[in-house]
Structure formats: C-alpha cells, structure tokens
Amino acid sequence: MREIDPHRRGKVHNHLHSEKVSKAFIKNIADNKHSTGSVYSDDKSDKKDSIKWTLKEIYHQKCAFCESKLTNDYGDIEHYRPKNKSEKESKDCDKGKSYYWLAFGWDNLLPACKRCNGKKSNCFDIDGEYKEYEGESLEDLHLVTQKYNEVEKPKLIHPEYDRFEKDIVFDSEGKMRSDNERVAYTIRVCDLNRENLVGSREEIVTDFISKLNRHLLTFDKVFNGNNLEECLEYFKVSIEDFCKESRKEYEYSLIRKYIKDNLIEFLESIEIGYDDKGFAILIIESAFGEFCLEDK
Ligand SMILES: [Zn+2]
Known part of the structure; x- marks a missing residue:
C-alpha cells in the first residue's frame, strides 16, 4: 500500500455519466441490492480511457x-465499500453490508x-454508525467516501484519504506489520503477508544487503583513511537505484522507502559482512547521504 494523492483521481470518470450506468444505478435502487452485473466497461475494459485503465493510472x-x-x-475494479453483502462471517471480518447505491x-x-x-x-x-441510502442521485454519490468515513469510521484504509505509511514496519524477511489498528486490519483482511508478497519483498532486501556487502568488501580493500569520498563511489549506483525504486511508481516500493527512512535501525537489525559493524553502518549512512536523492 502506498498513500495516493487524492488529486490524482481528477474529475468523475465519463463512463459513470453514461446512460448504461445510470440505468444500472436505478435498477440497484429499485431492487435494494446490486443486481446489474458489470456495466463499467462498455466492452472495452482495458482500453485507454476505460474506468479500469484510469484507476490503474491513478x-x-x-x-x-x-x-x-x-x-x-x-x-479488477474493487469496491472500497462492498456492493454486495458477505454471505457469511469469516475469521477476518463481520457479515458486513451491501452498499449497492455506491x-x-x-x-x-x-x-x-x-x-x-x-x-x-x-x-x-x-x-462508527452505518450509513444508509438516503435517496441521493448517482451524481451526488461520486465523492462521498470522506463524508461516509467520518460517520462510519471504517477499519479498512483508503489509500487516498488515509495517511498510514509511517505506521507500517517491515522486518528483513519482508513481513509487514503495524501497531495502528486500521492498518493492521487492512494487512490482515487483504492478506498482505501472503507467501508470494513476502517472498518478493524479502528478495528486495536480500538483494540490496548482498550488494552492500560486496561494496563493503571493495571499500575495505582500497580505503586508506584519506580517500573516503572516492571510496563511497563504489556504493553510488546501487544506492541511487534503490532510492529511485522507493518511489510510488515502482512495485513493492514501500519496503524500500521504509529501509531508506529507517536506515540505521534497519542496518542494526541485519547481518553485515564486515567485522566492524558500527563502522560499516557509518559508511553506508554516509553513502546514502551522498547518493540517495529525495523523493520527487
Ligand atoms: Zn493486490
């Protein structure tokens, strides 16, 4: 999960003003449930300017x-507030409700x-308290998430309206956790510690640690006490790439951002292939200071 600037969403997608969607909305209201199947796409679900394409852009x-x-x-097009009701309670969530009007x-x-x-x-x-349908028109329901959230106080994070990145902690094996209840709920309900995700994130960490260790070895061979700046250059490309890939457009970027923002704590928690760990951390910290460019 990354925090997304709500301004990226822009104006309501054109297709949501279409007759097809308007009819489906009216039918949902008449039936008191979501009963209209998928009408989002107009049979061009992944073409440029489709709803799905636009959401993916955001x-x-x-x-x-x-x-x-x-x-x-x-x-998929996922509904933050579900359009259908859960059939049964699960270990992760209550029975919930259908927000068919959304x-x-x-x-x-x-x-x-x-x-x-x-x-x-x-x-x-x-x-909080459940909101109900209050006779609004479809046009009045496009940007109600924040208003609803104030009353309902949902446990699930909305990446555009919640600020949560600082509440997420990663270990060196790629697992994420949070002391913030809502973030922990989101991690649990979406199963964000499933095997393939943890594996991919762990690979990012181990790959980076092995690069640092390799650079430390080279550093050790050539450092003579006077040529620090020159020797830091060995770290340049790896650190530049790592920090670049902590930006939001990169896959699994949050773990990189976490390491970048909590560098010393992270380095202290891992094995470093260098006898004087304190000195190694100092060197890596200096190299980050030199080569890790700020987020754009
Ligand atoms: Zn996913």
Missing part, C-alpha cells in the same frame, strides 16, 4: 493494496489484483 499501474503491478489486462460511486472504485480483491471480498468492518 495508482501507478499497481494494486491499491499489495503494490503488485497490474500489467496489461490484469486487475456500486458506481467514483471514489469508491479502486484498482486491485485478483488476489487482494478475492481476499478482501466484501469485508468492510466499521467502528
């Missing part, structure tokens, strides 16, 4: 929850991978 072509890249036709609400739509969409399913637990 989220840097990534799943809103797990940060997996949604390449080509991969990815099935076409613009900021209720998020891009998600099939795994997160399947895992989250219709989970949407709240700590």
Whole structure:
C-alpha cells in the first residue's frame, strides 16, 4: 500500500455519466441490492480511457493494496465499500453490508489484483454508525467516501484519504506489520503477508544487503583513511537505484522507502559482512547521504 494523492483521481470518470450506468444505478435502487452485473466497461475494459485503465493510472499501474503491478489486462475494479453483502462471517471480518447505491460511486472504485480483491471480498468492518441510502442521485454519490468515513469510521484504509505509511514496519524477511489498528486490519483482511508478497519483498532486501556487502568488501580493500569520498563511489549506483525504486511508481516500493527512512535501525537489525559493524553502518549512512536523492 502506498498513500495516493487524492488529486490524482481528477474529475468523475465519463463512463459513470453514461446512460448504461445510470440505468444500472436505478435498477440497484429499485431492487435494494446490486443486481446489474458489470456495466463499467462498455466492452472495452482495458482500453485507454476505460474506468479500469484510469484507476490503474491513478495508482501507478499497481494494486491499491499489495503494490503488485497490474500489467496489461490484469486487475479488477474493487469496491472500497462492498456492493454486495458477505454471505457469511469469516475469521477476518463481520457479515458486513451491501452498499449497492455506491456500486458506481467514483471514489469508491479502486484498482486491485485478483488476489487482494478475492481476499478482501466484501469485508468492510466499521467502528462508527452505518450509513444508509438516503435517496441521493448517482451524481451526488461520486465523492462521498470522506463524508461516509467520518460517520462510519471504517477499519479498512483508503489509500487516498488515509495517511498510514509511517505506521507500517517491515522486518528483513519482508513481513509487514503495524501497531495502528486500521492498518493492521487492512494487512490482515487483504492478506498482505501472503507467501508470494513476502517472498518478493524479502528478495528486495536480500538483494540490496548482498550488494552492500560486496561494496563493503571493495571499500575495505582500497580505503586508506584519506580517500573516503572516492571510496563511497563504489556504493553510488546501487544506492541511487534503490532510492529511485522507493518511489510510488515502482512495485513493492514501500519496503524500500521504509529501509531508506529507517536506515540505521534497519542496518542494526541485519547481518553485515564486515567485522566492524558500527563502522560499516557509518559508511553506508554516509553513502546514502551522498547518493540517495529525495523523493520527487
Ligand atoms: Zn493486490
């Protein structure tokens, strides 16, 4: 999960003003449930300017929850507030409810991978009071998430309206956790510590540590006490790449950002292939100071 600037969403997607969507909305209201199947696409679901394409653009072509890249036709339109009600309670969430009137609400739509969409399913637990349909027109329901969140106090994070990155902690094996209840709920409900995600994140960490260790070896051979600046150059490309890939457009970028922002703590927690660990940390810290460019 990365925080997304809400301004990236822009104006309500054109297709949500179409007659097809308008009819589907009216039918949902008449039936008191989502009963209209998928009408988002107009049979061009992954063409430029489709809803799915636009959502993927807003989220840097990534799943809103797990940060997996949604390449080509991969990815679903996920409803932050579920359009259908859960059939049964699960270990992860209560029975929940159907927000059938928000099935076409613009900021209720998020891009998600099939795994997160399947895992989250219709989970949407709240700590506040449930909102009900109050006779609004479709046009009045496109940007109601923040207003609803104030009343319902949902447990699930919305990447555009919540600030949560600083509440996420990673270990060197790629697992994420949080002491913030809402973030922990989102991690659990979307299963963000599933095997393939942890594996991919661990690979990022081990790859980076092995590069640092290699550079430290070279550094050790050539450093004579006077040529520090020159020797830091050995770290340049690896650190520049690592910091560049901590930007939001890169897959699994949050773990890189976490390491970058908590560098010393992270380095202290791992094995470093250098006898004087304190000195190695000092060298790596200096190299980051030199070569890690600020987020754009
Ligand atoms: Zn995902």
